[in-house]
Amino acid sequence: MSDASSRVNDFVIRFANVNGTGSASANGLFAKAIYRMGIPVTPKNIFPSNIQGLPTWYEVRVSEKGYLGRSGIVDFVVAVNPQSLEEDIASVRPGGYFLYDSSKPLHRVMMRDDIHFLGIPMMTLAMKNFTQPREQQLLKNIIYVGALAALLDMDMDVLRGIVAQTFKSKEKLIGPNNLALSIGYNYSKENFKCPLDIRVETRDLIGDRILMEGNLASALGAIYGGASVMAWYPITPSTSVASAFEKYCKRLRKDPDTNQNRYAVIQAEDELAAIGMVIGASWNGARAFTATSGPGVSLMSEFIGLAYFAELPAVIVNVQRGGPSTGMPTRTQQADLISSAYASHGDTKHIMLIPSTPTECFEMTAEALDLADRFQTVVFVMSDLDLGMNDHLTPALKWDDARSYDRGKVYTSEDLENMEKFGRYLDVDGDGIPYRTLPGTHPTKGSYFTRGTSRDEYARYTEKGDAYVRNVDRLVKKWQTAKSWMPKPEHLGNENQNNLGIIFFGTTYYAALEAMEMLQDEGISIDALRLKSFPFPEEVQSFIDNHDEVFVIEQNRDAQMRTLLINELNVSPSKLIPILHYDGMPIPATDICTKIVAHLSVNALRNDSL
Amino acid sequence: MSDASSRVNDFVIRFANVNGTGSASANGLFAKAIYRMGIPVTPKNIFPSNIQGLPTWYEVRVSEKGYLGRSGIVDFVVAVNPQSLEEDIASVRPGGYFLYDSSKPLHRVMMRDDIHFLGIPMMTLAMKNFTQPREQQLLKNIIYVGALAALLDMDMDVLRGIVAQTFKSKEKLIGPNNLALSIGYNYSKENFKCPLDIRVETRDLIGDRILMEGNLASALGAIYGGASVMAWYPITPSTSVASAFEKYCKRLRKDPDTNQNRYAVIQAEDELAAIGMVIGASWNGARAFTATSGPGVSLMSEFIGLAYFAELPAVIVNVQRGGPSTGMPTRTQQADLISSAYASHGDTKHIMLIPSTPTECFEMTAEALDLADRFQTVVFVMSDLDLGMNDHLTPALKWDDARSYDRGKVYTSEDLENMEKFGRYLDVDGDGIPYRTLPGTHPTKGSYFTRGTSRDEYARYTEKGDAYVRNVDRLVKKWQTAKSWMPKPEHLGNENQNNLGIIFFGTTYYAALEAMEMLQDEGISIDALRLKSFPFPEEVQSFIDNHDEVFVIEQNRDAQMRTLLINELNVSPSKLIPILHYDGMPIPATDICTKIVAHLSVNALRNDSL
Amino acid sequence: MSYVKPVFSHPELPANKVGYRKRDYEGAISTLCAGCGHDSISGAIVQACYELSIEPHRLAKLSGIGCSSKTPTYFLSNSHGFNTVHGRMPSVATGATMANKDLLYMGVSGDGDSASIGMGQFVHVIRRNLNMVYIVMNNGCYGLTKGQDSATADFGSISKGGSQNHFHPIDLVGMALELRASFVARSFSGDKKQLVPLIKLALSHPGFAFIDVLSPCVTFNNNVGSTKSYEYIRDHMEYPAPPDYVPKAKEITVDYEAGSGTTVTLHDGSTLRLDKLAGDHDPTDHLAALRRHHEAVANGEILTGLFYMNQESQTLHQLFNTIETPLNALTERELMPGQTALEKINQSFR
């Protein structure tokens, strides 16, 4: 919680707009400028499930201390949407600021005494200075950015630099944008005491970090990881994985001589077809993936079971959104854990990698392609709307050019030539992973029949119980093997054995880190583990074993990760305390902190009364 | 295990046939005759996933003691399939009998010293006595039934009575069938010492029980429960639910005046459509259901989430088969528990009723229709292939004619008339269950928009986090309410608090009862609970609390019910010992017994070495 | 964006036969983009229901997912609505009509919803001749997910993103004709004069009535090169058989030449006169409808109007011989056969 003295580089500003009015670029300009001023910044889009005319918000956290989670408190609102005015006014913390378009006067009754109202006649100014209605509409937004520059003491050169870069190829737009910036800037200088107590100061706190969306990073991970076939069906919030994959493939995956494509992107007719295409391509030896969200995963269930049982690689980037059903398609949750981990009927288990940052989206999507080949199975990359569709401050992407792909166990023509008899489902190496062959490899050896029905080690259909049991037990062995191939969880915080621990994963990362500091401030020292995968590596078991009480923080209602932990690690449920947040907004640190403190004091009370 | 003295009314006989050769009716005749002689009998079909020409078995357990589970030991084989001869000979227990068609001599090397071979030239006899090839083929099967009558000392009048009844409308078939019976009977009398030590004796142990398949009983349950719309897609082993529903509707649900149908059965284009139709019909106030198996449930996942979230009744009879994927389509498992209980993405939970007998299939399918209306949600009836497609000795079906359907909370036109404002998702009664209205009820009040997206209490679309949370929290409350409406679990065995318990469900019932007796014989006294539902009523929690160690017996690999118990009841996993059987054949009592004994002795050893 | 949203409140029109005014057929305020073709279709539905004097609560409206599928919120707010899942509205509608044959069913879908994810259900609902009106608001793109090509996008058309469509469009009218839908029409969102009578006709048709309505997406598919833009459609429209709906109460005064038209008696007793001259097309001739359609496709024409109508076809309820009473109104007395019957069944398993 920010107090007066710390308001330099420490506040949250929220832009209230109407969607489809071009506010996104203005708001992005603002966030980018903070970034370029060297100050950690975290913007979040809160948008409706429609295309035009409804309220949309853009919430930017500026944090000298480097807190990148959502704070949950709003210090400053820029309001240019009459529909949501009331709500927007209510959202400002006492003592905060409310900047609005005073072209039309604010209704008296809406005013609050405990916040500062800053009126700027944005539309009037825009209409006075620009002629085209469309231009007026768009530049009105730039005017408020200019106003903020004065109010918050931002570097106008940085802003102008971004404008120049943005319109490099449409140069005639640079002038009007800069003019709009100045109009807002000057109006503020003339009418308000600038800067406010809430303001920014240039720093050098960014290091090698970039500002990128998770979906774009996943797409790049797929490209670097060697995916050559992508099949998908549009669904929010995963769509931009596909569009970014295609966009960057066009740049990076053309044959330089023929200009032909080294990739294929197929917009499928639905999600069942999308995963079917992925499975077909993987069966045939190309790296393939899809991106989708909850409803898509539900539709893919049958095929996912086929890939598990017939042992075919398939990578699914699951950008989770608010469920169940169509749910809250433009809100975030981590509520597809069970439905992904155990997707499909029968006894099935699937690998999940869980990124927390765009950088990890990049790395884990590439790694997922390796793991899918290695284990000949489905690998989920469990992203979410918050991670996928918002810009995050994240380490620059890196790739070791010497790295080669792990294609897993695939027999070549020569291998087959030197072999007595090929058995597709033989456990040759004792690790549960069989060898496969690709169609077309060898004229007489290596062909087999892939199917979702039970079969023996030589891929021959069988209804014999013992052959079935051997096969599914081998799948369990493969699962055991997978554990040691998973990325290690990240151990954070103190090594306070036998006391309190927290476990979290994915986009809860930064809020949890902040919450840990808050708790420390209240004298509660806590140890932490960030999960990165399912199945859980050994370290997760020992972390839980080494603590008396472990809070599991999740963004879903039913404590789904806790269920997975209990079930897979045979942990006593009483040891794992669920800390849940599931209203569709990214979890704020305060929420975690409050809930842990509440639990601890209730427990303290209980112990007292014993 | 049967010893020499107890072989009267205590043995297993296995018929090895080729499918598509008409053996089913001959084998059914045999089982029915045992039933009519007043002896408990349990037949099981073990059939391939094809239509004609592959091995198929019919295994009949005859048990004076009333054991109705699979025994796992075969005392007598009737072999008329050359393809499976070797395997069939190997399957007989030492000292057992092997009856075969000696029209072609048996290969020497196949003979075993430790069993009795009984050769009857069945095909030769059939060809000598009958002229048409088809007749010869079919009546060859009746010949072996006649032979068994002599060998096992069966009542020929009972057999002839069944023949007469079966061919009531095709009278000219009665003669040849009786002739075939006599041919087999006489041949045995003349060539073997009849009866054998394995044999039957008339008893009166059946009481009011009938011999019926679970799927047929489910279909009748749906009829009595008031389902008027059924939508389905063919899939083994659920298909016969639909065909029986249609067949009995034709008899029982015609308008006597117009001969018009009081039902509609739609063969859908796939499972997605089938569940969509059920949801559409329920939304519109008709009772509707579908029947399917694992792959179908996977395909239904998205729609199941819609029904959960939009709160629409839907009954799904899930006749489980061997998974994952297409798996073992003609084998049995209980491996769809997790995929049904938590079907669909997001935070979802669904009610499951778990019948153990055809009688319960009848009752629970009817009850499911009530519960689906009451809770406006999906209710699964978790049957399986063993229960659904095999005849079982089961209490006669009963229906209280005074019983009325629980249609749940539905506002009438008058209710609406007297109401200020209708709120579709208001928790009026504080039990989490809202009131609904049916389309067309009232001209101006009561209409609302059903959707899978989040909405407020008045069914208005909203993206507001607090409205969402109120809604999904109410769904949790509804779930709590549901617990007390579930059928109570059945408490069996001893009340040995603080000691050993077993938990089982569904078709494990009879094997578990038999295993308990076996354990008792070995001095191990065990307490037992049969689950009938998910969510678990209070009694389940206290049963587990009251025992130190509880074995959970399931027919799947991953101990899925144990997962549900741990997760929903916060039980310590170490307390629940999984006893698993998953080769696709019904679980035998010996298997349960051996595994429990093994666990106990390992533990005893461990304790000793402390 | 300076479009003005169409609002469906008009100078107060008189009450219709069942005593409702036009505003009684309206819905919530649209949240679609200003100028979206879909809003015009909603307006046409409002107008048609008003003119037909349908009691709003005796109609149920169903849709899938998409901008188009949102529209049922924007018309007939006194009707029950069901926004199902993407592409699967036909199955829900099938169950609904089975449960209650006495309501009218209005299904609304998009081209993504029906021609891609929903293609299987679309085909099968036609095959079953379900008694419903099925409108596809066809904009050649995925509006709600921001402008991807749909399966009805024209070969070579350029999407907002700038990429060219590689595939030939699926022609939903062609599909419906091939599948013997009992009523097949096409119209244009901007042509209320044609659309309103078509919807009325469809609502009066016993069986499956399909209307493919071209409905430009002003945000994502109104670009040059797209053949589903306003301009393109207006320039390429052809009418095969413009229907003129005349309620029975009014006399037919329009002066068609004798012998040039077909008069069809509708389900509710009112009559429809189809102009054979314009396009020389007899909408009861299935082969002719197929021929005209395929020739138009080959010539790059967009034919609108009524292609085919078969009033003799049997609806699903007729085929299934279901009872007159809606199934959802049956009680224990009609549904539950009783213990005596059950005991007979038991007996057959002894």
Place this chain on the structure above:
Amino acid sequence: MSYVKPVFSHPELPANKVGYRKRDYEGAISTLCAGCGHDSISGAIVQACYELSIEPHRLAKLSGIGCSSKTPTYFLSNSHGFNTVHGRMPSVATGATMANKDLLYMGVSGDGDSASIGMGQFVHVIRRNLNMVYIVMNNGCYGLTKGQDSATADFGSISKGGSQNHFHPIDLVGMALELRASFVARSFSGDKKQLVPLIKLALSHPGFAFIDVLSPCVTFNNNVGSTKSYEYIRDHMEYPAPPDYVPKAKEITVDYEAGSGTTVTLHDGSTLRLDKLAGDHDPTDHLAALRRHHEAVANGEILTGLFYMNQESQTLHQLFNTIETPLNALTERELMPGQTALEKINQSFR
């Protein structure tokens, strides 16, 4: 049941151009019912591949679920096979061809598999003009699940269970024509003389080649009243354009009248001569194909032979402009753009 199973071992035929004998194209022993039409189609596939001198391992065979979908086990055991899930083979085939354009793809499906659960994928694989042969073994019923009516069952036909089908059949040839499949044919399992050349032609066709093969189910759909029984089909067959496949090595000696035939050069360089006389049908004329088909349907005729073929159509790989090397053969060198490119990307996000 006294049928004898067809066994595909024949008096040893000579090795073909690539050195394989006919038995090298056979598969495991069929477990279908003796007499099942599907087995004859398997035999025709064996024969066609042998005659075309296809290297068995350069062909991949895919199917859905059903008796028909089991057949890939019964032919070409040196080919990789994939028995996918019910109705979804087209998507798997799509992924497979994308990964490796250099193999031949043979898809086998049933009428349940393609016309019901798989209808959506069937429509869309046609739309994409995937380079594959797609055979539907069409028996008008669900064989493997014991004889329910399928969506291609004829109106009024009586199923084994004795119930009458209420619905009009979906005509897969009509669907394929409507959707502009680039090769559309129909044949009959019992007519090897027609079927083998059609399969060869299909295998040589660049693009989607669809063959609807009527294939009686002897166990469940060979009843009187069923129009898919042996007898019915034999009595009602009509040939629009019997193809006669002539490998290039051999000279064309058959004596067609000048001007009466169309000679098409196939993908592999061999030529096909189509008889226009029989049925007076030019299979390169799409409108004519549609017309003949619809007229035949109206007259209750079952037309077999080649309806339509468009050798100019672009396959999915051409449309997508993918590289000559199969995608599955690309290595890190071609796939991975390197750290330098990545750093440039990073820079654009600073």
